[in-house]
Amino acid sequence: MSETPDNAVHSVDSVPADEAVRDSVRAVRAYVDQHRSAFLDGLAEWLRIPSVSGQPDRAGDVRRSAEWLAATLTETGFTTVEIWETAGAPAVFAEWPSDDPDAPTVLVYGHHDVQPAAREDGWHTDPFEPTVVDGRMYARGAADDKGQVLFHTLGVRAHLAVTGRTAPAVHLKLLVEGEEESGSPHFRALTEEHANRLAADVVIVSDTGMWSETTPTVCTGMRGVADCEIDLFGPGQDIHSGSFGGAVPNPATVAGRIVAALHDADERVAIPGFYDGVTELSDAERALIAELPFDESAWLATARSHGTLGEAGYSTLERVWARPTAEVNGIGGGYQGPGGKTIVPASAHLKLSFRLVAGQDPERIETAVRAWLAGLVPAGIRHEIVFGAPTRPCLTPLDHPALKAVAGAMSRAFDGAKIRYTREGGSGPAADLQDVLGAPVLFLGISVPSDGWHAPNEKIELDLLMKGVETTAHLWGDLPAALRGTER
Incomplete structure (x- = not known):
């Protein structure tokens, strides 16, 4: 666990x-x-x-x-x-x-x-x-x-x-x-x-x-967790990008825009209502966190990563343990094989997860994500979103x-x-x-x-x-x- x-x-x-x-x-x-x-x-x-x-x-x-x-x-x-x-x-x-x-x-x-x-x-x-x-x-x-x-x-x-x-x-x-x-x-x-x-x-x-x-x-x-899978459907099949590209919506492009819209410039989750009810860290709690013998370089080595990034105004430890998150767990759509294939793909797919902190309710998060997604999907694209069982x-x-x-x-x-x-x-x-x-x-x-x-x-x-x-x-x-x- x-x-x-x-x-x-x-x-x-x-x-x-x-x-x-x-x-x-x-x-x-x-x-x-x-x-x-x-x-x-x-x-x-x-x-x-x-x-x-x-x-x-x-x-x-x-x-x-x-x-x-x-x-x-x-x-x-x-x-x-x-x-x-x-x-x-x-x-x-x-x-x-x-x-x-x-x-x-x-x-x-x-x-x-x-x-x-x-x-x-x-x-x-x-x-x-x-x-x-x-x-x-x-x-x-x-x-x-x-x-x-x-x-x-x-x-x-x-x-x-x-x-x-x-x-x-x-x-x-x-x-x-x-x-x-x-x-x-x-x-x-x-x-x-x-x-x-x-x-x-x-x-x-x-x-x-x-x-x-x-x-x-x-x-x-x-922290709790809520996760979902999003399917985006455009043309009834893959179609020629020269004949139709630029004139019909591309589900892979829409997937990219959804991912780009998840966070603002300060790496805060940009879904309206996402932070409603969040229990904030007190100044005393933050001071005690800062006293820990935390070696960020060693932590990065364990994470097999080369730099930190997260919500502005919070330390690495605060981000990981006391702040909610939105992560892209998977993204796909269109041609993935060797060489080029100039198409508008028929579909694209996303897997997202949200780590939740005290004060957040998974059902309210699901409602907020559904409303946010509906506002991003253009006419001509059909979407389906399915949530897994949440953990509070x-x-x-x-x-x-x-x-x-x-x-x-x-x-x-x-x-x-x-x-x-x-x-x-x-x-x-x-x-x-x-x-x-x-x-x-x-x-x-x-x-x-x-x-x-x-x-x-x-x-x-x-x-x-x-x-x-x-x-x-x-x-x-x-x-x-x-x-x-x-x-x-």
Whole structure:
């Protein structure tokens, strides 16, 4: 899911290091260290299942992955574990009620499907045979997202062992879908169908990452996305440009004009109403972004690009994480073969996508784009526009007490490190949970940019993975007090 490093918009200083906290940190770490080897063996077993949701011939493996997770969650101690069917791949739901009836309810989201992978893509090892080298486990799904789902199983066990509880301090639920890497086409319907079962005070998404190994961060929001395909039709067939050119409309020319009209001279999206409702960055947030150790030249190298360009008045990080965009994903029409062919083409085609930020509504964006397009297409050209299923943006308020609890738990896991709050430039189904359940969404991930999501040689840093385990072990004990508005 995460496409780039996250953008810091706030931070929390290290937690007080009193003796009780130090004892808790030591006890959690000792338990995690004791069970680390068995935990990693289990993760490797799960990673050997090639649960590629985008390949129909892997449907059986995706189901096998769901069954493996369901069995593991049952063994962990979850009192309810179910495989939920969809029109596509199965999801896994699990629940472990607290013995405190007044405890808050937390829903953890992740996914068990993975991207395609093959040795010939550039992998150094078999992508579905986990290999540990220099403290890193290489395998498809190690970071995205099986490793980050599974750390919750050891985390809750550590929480129970250290506190002496027989049930978590929160009502703990998990929803692990099987189609995230295929665009989550049935996830919204699944959440609506089971909204009562999924009801929660807070949603924790463990399908994200941190700024770097040395800068732990908590993400507070993701952009949404809307995309469309535009078809433009002119003559009934390709026609001679000498006989008819200049006297009839050319759909390829119209396509070019549409693309040129997307942005103004300041690289702002020029569609009327596009920025309506956008939640602007505060001066304080912009100042904190500017404090990040951001190396633009290194970022450009990662982007395989030679210069930056974007909305005037904003930094590169602000553009990627906190501003909406319009992108041309594809354009075509007319003759594309070798040599010339002097025609007026019969048709042309465009693919556009729009990244959306908090305050923007995908339905309003679709209406605005349709109206804008209709005003650009001349007489004699017929057009069709089809939108895909949108993903809404989500943003957690920086003053939410659960966010402070997540940052505090992570700080203890990272030995008192300062935790920064971040945003994510990419998009995901987390906003559906926020929209359907009406609960704030927070992000807890320990993956780093070098983990190579969706790329050859995907890996997870094992020491960081254990930090994720420790964070959840602390978090479940912290959240009840935090949500009641008191300190632990």
